[in-house]
Amino acid sequence: MAEKNNFLPLMLDLSGRKIIIFGGGSVGERKAELFSGCADTLVFSLEFSQRLQELEASGQVRLFRVDLLAASDSELRKLISGAFIVIPATSSFELNRKITLVARESDILINQVDALGSVVIPSVIKRGDLVIGISTLGHSPAVSKYTRRQIEGLITPAYSDMIRLQDELRTYLKQYVAEQRKRKELLWKVLENEAVWNGFSESYEKAEERAYAIISDCLENSGK
Ligand SMILES: C[C@@]1(CC(=O)O)c2cc3[nH]c(cc4nc(cc5[nH]c(cc(n2)[C@H]1CCC(=O)O)[C@@](C)(CC(=O)O)[C@@H]5CCC(=O)O)C(CC(=O)O)=C4CCC(=O)O)c(CCC(=O)O)c3CC(=O)O
Numbered sequence: 470m471a472e473k474n475n476f477l478p479l480m481l482d483l484s485g486r487k488i489i490i491f492g493g494g495s496v497g498e499r500k501a502e503l504f505s506g507c508a509d510t511l512v513f514s515l516e517f518s519q520r521l522q523e524l525e526a527s528g529q530v531r532l533f534r535v536d537l538l539a540a541s542d543s544e545l546r547k548l549i550s551g552a553f554i555v556i557p558a559t560s561s562f563e564l565n566r567k568i569t570l571v572a573r574e575s576d577i578l579i580n581q582v583d584a585l586g587s588v589v590i591p592s593v594i595k596r597g598d599l600v601i602g603i604s605t606l607g608h609s610p611a612v613s614k615y616t617r618r619q620i621e622g623l624i625t626p627a628y629s630d631m632i633r634l635q636d637e638l639r640t641y642l643k644q645y646v647a648e649q650r651k652r653k654e655l656l657w658k659v660l661e662n663e664a665v666w667n668g669f670s671e672s673y674e675k676a677e678e679r680a681y682a683i684i685s686d687c688l689e690n691s692g693k
Pocket residue numbers: 499500503580581582583584585586588589590591592593603604605606607608609610611613614617
């Protein structure tokens with residue numbers, strides 16, 4: 470059984486990784502939606518939701534019709550070979566358990582949808598380059614979803630602009646300020662400056678101008 474306090478919200482590069490989902494219903498569909506944008510996503514099931522069929526038609530997932538109850542352990546092992554994560558999401562608890570055991574023997578990560586597996590899928594907020602994952606470690610997925618909606622309301626478009634500006638300033642400062650501690654101090658002066666944040670509502674250039682003014686004032690004063 471997974472130990473709850475050993476989980477970490479890591480950001481993984483899933484390019485080229487194989488994600489295998491068993492069950493093409495509402496849960497399998499939601500998982501396929503999430504993974505199809507960044508990994509090779511395969512779904513094995515008796516039936517497939519309308520949305521999964523659309524995802525297949527647009528080449529975002531691969532669907533394989535199969536009665537998994539009839540599959541032996543060695544056939545299941547073949548189906549999951551090379552998978553990075555296996556997601557048993559059929560409507561049969563027993564079948565999900567059987568797939569879980571085979572995946573565990575093959576030392577493959579498992580996202581269990583009817584218990585706490587070795588991988589827990591968080592609620593995800595993606596706003597440009599800002600990515601936030603939220604989990605209650607299985608206690609209440611509804612609270613994860615609720616928290617996602619609360620935080621989404623706080624993330625204005627200015628956050629993406631500030632990420633772009635901080636990225637630009639970091640490159641600029643690395644050329645002119647040798648000391649990392651000083652660069653960090655300057656970046657935070659810009660990050661915590663209300664006038665820069667307000668500048669984005671006028672234009673990116675307005676905020677950028679204010680940011681460079683802050684930096685040159687600081688550098689002049691520290692040079693004195
Ligand atoms: C353990 C986990 C395993 C996993 O699936 O990864 C799990 C398990 C279960 N979920 C259940 C139910 C619901 N799950 C949701 C929604 C989400 N579930 C997600 C993750 C997780 N769900 C993992 C823990 C996440 C964490 O740590 O918080 C999210 C965050 C990510 C995703 O999967 O996409 C996604 C929100 C995405 C978003 O919109 O932000 C809703 C809400 C809704 O759909 O409106 C409901 C109905 C309300 C309720 O019942 O809570 C049930 C009971 C089924 C039953 O009663 O039979 C189980 C099984 C059980 O716990 O027994």
